[in-house]
Amino acid sequence: MPGYTDGYTPLGKEKEAEYVGFNITLDEELWDYVFVFPAFTGDDLRKANEDTVKGREEGHKLFQNEDVWEAKEDRFTKTMAVSKFHKIVRGLLLEYMSGPTCGFQMTTRMSDTGDELFLLVRLPRVEHARKIADLRELKMQVKPEAYPDNECPTSRFKSGVFQPEDANAGIVAIPMYLEYRLGLQHVYQKFEEKDILRLLRQHLNAFINEGALINSTVLKQAFAVHKWNKASELKEVGWANLWPRHYFSWTSDAVLDKVRNYYGEQVAFFFHWLDAYNKAIMPLAILSFLLYFRRFFFDERMQNLIAIGFSFVVCVWATLFNNFYQQKANMKTLQWGMTNFQGFTGVRTEFRRDLLGSWRSSIIRGLHWLLVAAVIIESLAVVTRISRFRREALRNPSGTSYGISNKLASKIAKYLVTINIKVFAILFQNISPLITKCENWRTDFQVRNCDIKKQFIVKAFVYYYPFIYIAFVKYYVEGCSSNLSCMAELQDSLQLFFVVMVGTFAGLEIIVPFLLTWWKLKQGRAPDKTHSYIDTQGKLDPYPGVDNAMMELVLGYGYVTMFSAAFPAMTFISLISNMVVIKLLAYRLTFLQQRPFPFGQEGLAAWQGILQLLTQMAVVCNVATAVFEMRPIKTFPFQTQLIYFVVNEHALLLLVGIMALIIPAKSLTQLAVEERHSENVDDLMSGGATQERDLQLLESKKVDLPFF
DSSP states (O other): OOOOOSSOOOOOSOEEEEETTEEEEEOOTTOSEEEEEEOOOHHHHHHHHHOEEOHHHHHHHTBSOHHHHHHHGGGOOSSEEHHHHHHHHHHHHHHHHHSTTTOOEEEEEEOTTSSEEEEEEEOOSHHHHHHHHHHHTOEEEBOGGGSGGGOOOBSOEETTEEOOOBGGGTBOBOOOEEEOOGGGTTTBOOOOHHHHHHHHHHHHHTTBOHHHHHHTTSOSEEEEOOOHHHHHHHHHTTTTOOSGGGTTOOOOHHHHHHHHHHHOHHHHHHHHHHHHHHHHHHHHHHHHHHHGGGGGTSOHHHHHHHHHHHHHHHHHHHHHHHHHHHHHHHHHHHHTTOTTOOOSSOBOTTOOGGGTTOHHHHHHHHHHHHHHHHHHHHHHHHHHHHHHHHHHHHHOTTSEETTEEHHHHHHHHHHHHHHHHHHHHHHHHHHHHHHHHTSOOSBHHHHHHHHHHHHHHHHHHHHHHHHHIIIIIHHHHTOOSSSSOSHHHHHHHHHHHHHHHHHHHHIIIIIHHHHHHHHHHHTTOOTTOOEEHHHHHHTSBOOOOSHHHHHHHHHHHHHHHHSTTTOTTHHHHHHHHHHHHHHHHHHIIIIIBOBOOOOOOSTTTHHHHHHHHHHHHHHHHHHHHHHHTSTTGGGSOHHHHHHHHHHHHHHHHHHHHHHHHHSOSSOHHHHHHHHHHHHHHHHHHTTOOOOOOOOOOOOOOOOOOOOO
C-alpha cells in the first residue's frame, strides 16, 4: 500500500464508476475527511433567523481548549439568533483549520439535493503530518533497514535465528513502534491512510469538540472518506467480494494488513478472529457432519456415547483454540503496534469531573444494573410460563387454549421462546448503550468495555437460559414428553433457534442494510444522472461498529461449545454460516456504509475474557448434558448421577486448565522479537534529540462556508 506522499496529487478528469446500480463520479481521491453542514433555505432559514440560542453557553461546549475559547468568547453573546450562532461557529472552524495551527487543505461543495454543504478536508503535505505526529506523540513503525546491521526481526524464529523475509513463505519483518520525533523522520516508515486520519482527527479534537458540534446541530455529521481504489482493491483480492468462489477461502496475512491499514486495528482484529475461528472449526464441522448419519447405523445408546465423545473433543478444541488464538493475537498486537493501547480519542465530551463519585453517577449506574436484572427476571418468567402453557397443551391435545387447538398451541410455544429471545435482546442492545453514555465514564474505551460486559450478561442469559431450563430443570419441575429426559425437546428447540439466529443475523446485518441503502440512494435521483461519490457516502448509514456482530458470533460460539452433546450438527451449520457472514460483513463495510474511523485495539479487548468464560461454561454444560440427559448415565440413580457429574466435570476442568497453563500467552518468536526490539531501541533513538515543538504550519487557501 503506497504511503502518504509530498505535494498535491493532480486528479485530472474525474472518472466514473457503477455503485449499487447507480453511476457515480469518483471525486474523493484527494480528500481524507468530510464535515457535513445543513444548508438553510426557505422556511428553515426563516426559522433559524427567528429562533435563539444561548450563545456563550453553547459556544463554550464546542471548544476543547480553554485558551482558544477565551480568545473567541467575545464573538458570542448571551442570547443570539441560531443563524448568527451557526455563522460564527462556521467562521471559527474555517479560521482554525486553514490557519497556521492546522494548515489543512479544504474545499466546499453543495450536495446533489442542495440541502447540505460539504466541507472536504485533507492534510496537504507530509510536513504537516510530521509536525502533528510529533506534537501528538503518534507511535509510528520504523523502517526495517533502520536497524543496525539489518537486524530487524521477522515473523519466523528458528534455531536461534530470525529467518529472512520471504513474501511467498509468509515471513515478514516486524519492526518496532516508536513515538514520532521530528529529528528522526528518516527512521520511520511512510504515513498510511489510517495514520493521516488519526492525526487529522486527534489534532482537531484537541481544540474542537466534534460531538458537541453535532449535538448543537451546527454539524450534521462527519465521516472518513471511502477511497474507491482501496475499496476496489479489497474486492479484487476477494475480501469484500460476494462471488460464490470467494466464500470458502481464507484471508491471508497480507490481505489482513491491507484491511488494518484502511480500517484500523479494531475492525482488523474482528476479521482476524473470525477467520481464525472458521479455520479452526473446520475439522470439527466435518466430523459433526459425519456424526449426523450415526442415527442410521447405531442404536440410541451408541449414538449417545458418540455424541458424548464429540462433546469432549469440542471442550478440548475450545481450550486449544482460545489459547492458541490469544498467542496469535498477541503477536499481531506486537506487529501492529497496539501493545498497551487505550485509545486515540482522549476524554469524552460528556465526561464531567465534578460528577465523579457523585450520587447522580451512582444512581444511573445502579439503574443500569437494575435494568439488567429486570431483563433476566423477564426471561425467567416468560420461559416458565411458556413451558407450562406447552405442557398443558400437550396433556390435552384435543382441547383448545385461547381459541387455538392445543396441538397447534404446543408448536407455537416453541416459536414464542425464540421471539422473546430476539425481541428483548434487540431492545436491550439499543437501550443499554444510551444508558452507558450517561454513566459519566472518562473515555470511550471505558464506555465500550462496560457496555460489552453488560450486554453479554443479558444476552447470554436470555439466549442460553431457555435451553438450560429444558436440559436440566424442566424434567424435575414439569416433566417431559419422554419419561426419561427432555433431550428430544432440547434438540428441536436448539435446531429451530440456531437456524433462526443465523438467518436473522444475515438478514438484519446484510440484506436489510443493502435494501435500505439502495432505496435511500434511489430517492430523488434521476436514473440517467451521475452523482458524486462523496455525496453518495454522505447518504450512507454510519458504520455501527464491530460489537453487535461480534456479540452474535460469540453467542453462536457459545451454542456450538455448550450444546455440542445435544446437537452436534450446530458445528457444521456454524461453519457454513460464518463463511458466508464474513464476506457479507466485509462487503457491507466496504460498499454499503460510511467508512469507519480507524480505531485501534489491543487484541480482542474484552471479548477474549468472554470467550474464555464460555469455554469454562461449555465444560460444565456438556458434562451435565451427558450425565443428566443421555443414556446410559441418565438411567442411574440420581445420587450416582451427581457423583458422575462432579468427578467428570472437575476432571475436565482440570484438563483444560492444565492445557491453558501449558500454552504460553506469547510464542517463542514473539519473545525473541521483543528482545531484539529492546536491544535496538537506544540505537534507533540516538541522534534524535527532541526538537522544540513549533507547530506553525503553512496557512492554506481560505474557503467560504456560506450559511445558505
